[in-house]
Amino acid sequence: MPLDIRFGTDGWRAHIARDYTFDNVEALTNALAAYLHKFQKEKAKNGVAIGYDTRFLSAEFARATAETLAQNGIPVFLADRDSPTPAIAWATRSKGLATGIMITASHNPPEWNGYKFFNPLGGPADRDMTNAVEAVIGRKFNHKLPVAPITVFDPRPALVAQLKTVIDFEVLKKAKGTAVYDAVHGTGRGYVDGILKECGWKVTSIHSDPDPMFGHISPDPADPECHKFLQETVLKKKADIGLANDPDADRFGIVDSKGLYLTPNQVLALAYHHLLEVRGLRGPVARSVATTGLLDAIAAAYDQQVIETPVGFKWLGSAIEEKGALLGGEESGGLSIIGHYGGKDGVLADLLLAEIWATHRKPLSDVYKGLSRKFGAFHSTRIDLHLSDDAKKKLMSRLKDHAPKQVAGSKVTDVITLDGVKLKLEDGSWLLLRPSGTEPLVRVYLEAGSAKRLKELQKSAETL
Known part of the structure; x- marks a missing residue:
């Protein structure tokens, strides 16, 4: 059968x-x-x-x-x-x-x-x-x-030894910061928190007991339900940074000392800029078609290329292994860097952001604001359009064959069908419609230069 x-x-x-x-x-x-x-x-x-x-x-x-x-x-x-x-x-x-x-x-x-x-x-x-x-x-x-x-x-032991080749442990040891680590009742306990403790950090570990029910909350670090307690604990402990992983620790969640959650898009921008500006490395950045254009702006400022890939880390891993990308990242919370391996690593991501904090010694949201001042503002979100399988097919077919000339009052300058349909607009904003392979919905990713413009874009996307 x-x-x-x-x-x-x-x-x-x-x-x-x-x-x-x-x-x-x-x-x-x-x-x-x-x-x-x-x-x-x-x-x-x-x-x-x-x-x-x-x-x-x-x-x-x-x-x-x-x-x-x-x-x-x-x-x-x-x-x-x-x-x-x-x-x-x-x-x-x-x-x-x-x-x-x-x-x-x-x-x-x-x-x-x-x-x-x-x-x-x-x-x-x-x-x-x-x-x-x-x-x-x-x-x-x-x-x-x-x-x-x-x-x-x-x-x-083998992973820790490898991480010492791609993370600046001396910077971590010199900083001796304070952190809260949330294992989300998963596998990460003893990895991120253990490594930081070995570097002289004071670490408060939460949700570190294995629990197949994940404490009856969402096990996705990007979900506000999941990272709410991390934010509260960071503020209560007056920690320098909050770090989290999902249950198998291939994704990350980052909270700064103000208790502010940083989105994966923001984290990827901080990480790529750090590799270029602080470490002095040079090389392209690989990002999925759904990931922030801030990476493109940073790459352009350093005369580096952007490798745009379909959704799925296997494409980003290939860009790192075969094309020398300094960083591969996706908006869903996946990250890896050159010198490591071509799969997403939440342990690496957490330690890299701890290194970035140790370099600047100030809230990561403030470091990110510096990027916004230098490279421009980027506001992004994702919405789901619940459609039947037949309606999904009709929508995607129509967009591919007859893409709109303008969206939310701005001219469509490019149509990318690498994975779904991505409409790039004259004002620099964009939206990507990508059908789910397992659910009756179309995921819509949007990015614009202001929160107001993002809302306008979202409203137009819902009527496409």
Whole structure:
């Protein structure tokens, strides 16, 4: 019987017990093993790293995955505890493994779980790899290989050693700041907060107990419901910075000493400018089509290129690995930098923002205001248009074939169909309409030079 297992931009996710079952995880793992035997035969002998988050049954699903691979003759390195996605991705790369597998649904609600795997360099699997695996899910395989060993290991030391090559630990040690770290009941505990403590920082850790219900609040650091307590604790403790991760620690959340939340777009701008201005590096910036144009303005000021990609970090990872991008980032909270690996890393992002605070010793919102004065104001938001699948298709087809000549009183100067339909306007503002692959809605991303103009743009977008 064919199984409905399909990979999105960040792996396969499904409801636990409905579609996310031990049988389906085993079928998917058998298909992945067949792929590795066919396309990664030599590296498959080195093995596969497996990690898992704090969700319901994640540890058991990880153990079942490990046993299935071992039965297929592939050695396994199984994390000794719930671990961040970046730790498993880096283990894949540093150990020279064929792939790494992470049992996680990232920032989805508690009733979900997921399964994602990496390329040998630790970046997200590309479409060719996921398509090849999908194509053989449910088939019977008979490799007739001896059962391979399962080795339990600690992925933390290798990731920390790597982070010391891309984060200025001396600046962190000299600053000895104060921070609040929110693990959101996920895997990040002992990573961001532990590293900062080792650098002499005073750190207050919150939500650090593993909880598959995530404290009954949203596990997405970008959700105000999630970062509200972090903001309150930063103010209460008079901390220099607040840092957070989602449950598998590949995304970040940043709060400054005033208790102000910084959006991922603002964080990416701070990070890229820091690499250029403070570290003195040079190189392009890679951003998704949905991400802020402030990165473009910063790049232009330093005579650097912008690499615009579809949504999905695999594209940004390729830009870092293959095109030398200093930074790859997306508005949903993903970031990585040159010298690291081509996957988003929330641990790296948190430490990089701590480094930026340590460099300036003032609220990060004030540092960002300096960027706005220098490069211009950029206001962005996202709205969802709830439409049936048929209405989605008609809207996107109409926009591609007959894009409007103007939006909100401004002439459309360019139409980009890299991923969805992006309309760039004469006044510098833009909007992107991108249909969801899993939900009956179209996501609309908007950016303008003022809050007033953003509202005008939003009003027009709702009537397109």
